[in-house]
Amino acid sequence: MVKGSLAVNKTRKPRKLKYTNQQILDAIRHQYRLHEDCLTSDQYKDSRQLPNLSTAIKRFGSVKAVWKAAGLKVPKKKTNYASKRYVNFKTISIEELLEFLRHSLLTIGYIPLALDYSKMKQKPPLAALSNRGLTWRQSVEKAGFSFDKSREAGKLIPLDEGFANSRKYRDRARKQKLRAELVRLGRCPQCRKPWEEPKPNGRGKKPDHCRQCQIYYKERYEDRRRNVDES
Structure with a gap:
């Protein structure tokens, strides 16, 4: 050892992973169920679910590998509703109208109040829903989400069989x-x-x-x- 020099032998600890592989796969499966068993990488990004997609890709190598590790079907490219600049909501079917609403709610990640939703300038506008005789609550539930449970939890809760058969x-x-x-x-x-x-x-x-x-x-x-x- 050279005189006057300080030799410090430090062993760097391995970096602790923020998310485990199981947590990543569980998040992918959760969004997969919300999107009715057909989830694309763009839809997962729009959901703002954590851990994000880049973390999953770094861990598994590719989007396809992530989906396969989660045991999910790799989907074909679906219609990107957000890319449609103009839609005549008076002429489209009620099913298409609710599909637009479902996409918007999945993008938002929770059920806002009707007034807050109208301020977000999402598609479809509230007027398009009311013109079909739908209230905000009815629209949310017909789009496949439990209004009361989602509002209470602050996140999207699917309208499952149990809630549909509940007394309320x-x-x-x-x-x-x-x-x-x-x-x-x-x-x-x-x-x-x-x-x-x-x-x-x-x-x-x-x-x-x-x-x-x-x-x-x-x-x-x-x-x-x-x-x-x-x-």
Whole structure:
């Protein structure tokens, strides 16, 4: 040893992997199930799932090798809905409309509120869904996702068999069916009495309930407001 020199023998520790192979494959399989058993590399990138695709490719060598290691079918190239600049949502089928919505929700990664979704400028716009008689909740569920569970979890939860058979889902479906039947019979879906045409509100729109319900709700609102002023 040379005098005055410091000989330090350091052994570098092996770098700890952030994600194991199993975690990478589980993430790929999760997105594969969300995309109805047909997942492309672009769709996985758009989902912003961690670990990302580049990490998986570095570990396994290629996209094809990643899919094979996960035991998944390597898909053919699918339609890139985001690349379509203009679509006439009035003329396309309801199935195509919901496919656009499904692609947008998979890109976002969670179920936003209807107002937040409209601000994101995603396809299809809310107006296209409402024109087909679909509420935001109905649109999300018809696209294949559980609205309540996804909102609660902050991520996309598929509308599986268990949720579709749940009591809450059955009750909502029963109420919707009863409401449609009352409208068909010419009765108010709110009070079930014979239908009386309501007056337009301040925005020029007519409510879903009859004229008698409209009067009742107006009087109730005025009574509550009067009580607040008196207190």
